[in-house]
Amino acid sequence: MHLEVNNLQKEFPTKQGAVTALKNINMHVETGEFVCVIGASGSGKSTLLRLVAGLDFPSSGEIKVDQVPVIGPGRDRGMVFQQYTLYPWLNVAKNVEFGLKLQGISRAKRKERVDYYLNVVGLTQFKNALPKALSGGMKQRVAIARALACEPKILLMDEPFGALDVQTKETMQQFLLEIWRRTGTSILMITHDVEEAVFLAQRIYVLTARPGTVQREFNINLPGKEEARSYHVKSLPEFQQYRETITQMLRDNTVEQEVMVG
Numbered sequence: 378m379h380l381e382v383n384n385l386q387k388e389f390p391t392k393q394g395a396v397t398a399l400k401n402i403n404m405h406v407e408t409g410e411f412v413c414v415i416g417a418s419g420s421g422k423s424t425l426l427r428l429v430a431g432l433d434f435p436s437s438g439e440i441k442v443d444q445v446p447v448i449g450p451g452r453d454r455g456m457v458f459q460q461y462t463l464y465p466w467l468n469v470a471k472n473v474e475f476g477l478k479l480q481g482i483s484r485a486k487r488k489e490r491v492d493y494y495l496n497v498v499g500l501t502q503f504k505n506a507l508p509k510a511l512s513g514g515m516k517q518r519v520a521i522a523r524a525l526a527c528e529p530k531i532l533l534m535d536e537p538f539g540a541l542d543v544q545t546k547e548t549m550q551q552f553l554l555e556i557w558r559r560t561g562t563s564i565l566m567i568t569h570d571v572e573e574a575v576f577l578a579q580r581i582y583v584l585t586a587r588p589g590t591v592q593r594e595f596n597i598n599l600p601g602k603e604e605a606r607s608y609h610v611k612s613l614p615e616f617q618q619y620r621e622t623i624t625q626m627l628r629d630n631t632v633e634q635e636v637m638v639g
């Protein structure tokens with residue numbers, strides 16, 4: 378899998394004139410990589426992910442997955458959003474199965490995949506439950522299983538843990554790392570949480586705000602990449618260093634914006 382974003386630009390027409398949400402964005406994700414995009418509010422993170430997902434079109438530039446230009450949504454890219462997007466009237470298993478049905482996959486194969494991915498996310502016992510009976514973290518695990526079940530080339534995640542409480546969020550981050558290792562899936566994730574990005578990603582793109590441009594790319598080298606990484610990593614000086622550098626970068630950005638507006 379090779380995802381590339383070349384000279385991407387996105388403008389939105391408004392009554393006050395065009396707003397440039399993204400400008401000259403270049404980035405890539407390779408097979409099995411975990412990449413985060415971080416930026417302050419308004420830096421165009423969601424816009425970027427929507428473009429990669431094919432839910433909107435760039436004003437210029439292009440996005441390719443394995444050399445094929447993105448011209449709309451496709452099963453090569455799985456999406457997980459911040460808000461739980463489960464069908465409330467379908468039970469957990471049927472939610473996971475939904476996309477497979479649309480793909481015309483046979484009943485036997487569907488059952489096999491649903492069972493497999495429910496096991497991956499640890500929700501086998503809840504397969505007959507309706508979403509309303511699940512906690513926020515569990516709902517998000519169903520959403521991840523649903524996206525993985527379609528076996529996309531890359532998982533696109535838009536602040537997937539943004540609506541969860543701190544405790545659940547930490548559990549889900551650890552859990553996502555385990556899934557990533559187990560399935561070898563490639564992940565492109567948007568977040569505004571520096572600690573989350575440094576903990577999860579192998580590489581981080583930091584965006585500036587208005588217009589969103591890539592300010593810097595970081596390779597995150599922390600111990601425990603191969604084996605299960607634990608939260609102890611957060612107390613390492615290297616971790617703190619990454620966190621402080623990126624936080625400062627975002628802060629400077631925000632201050633510049635405020636000065637410009639003021």
Ligand SMILES: Nc1ncnc2c1ncn2[C@@H]1O[C@H](COP(=O)(O)OP(=O)(O)OP(=O)(O)O)[C@@H](O)[C@H]1O
Binds near residue numbers: 417419422587
């Ligand atoms: N449909 C739209 N029409 C006009 N402007 C838009 C539209 N969508 C986004 N924008 C503008 O583009 C910029 C980037 O928005 P976007 O939501 O992608 O940022 P973000 O980094 O995801 O922000 P947040 O973290 O607050 O969600 C903002 O200035 C926003 O106002």
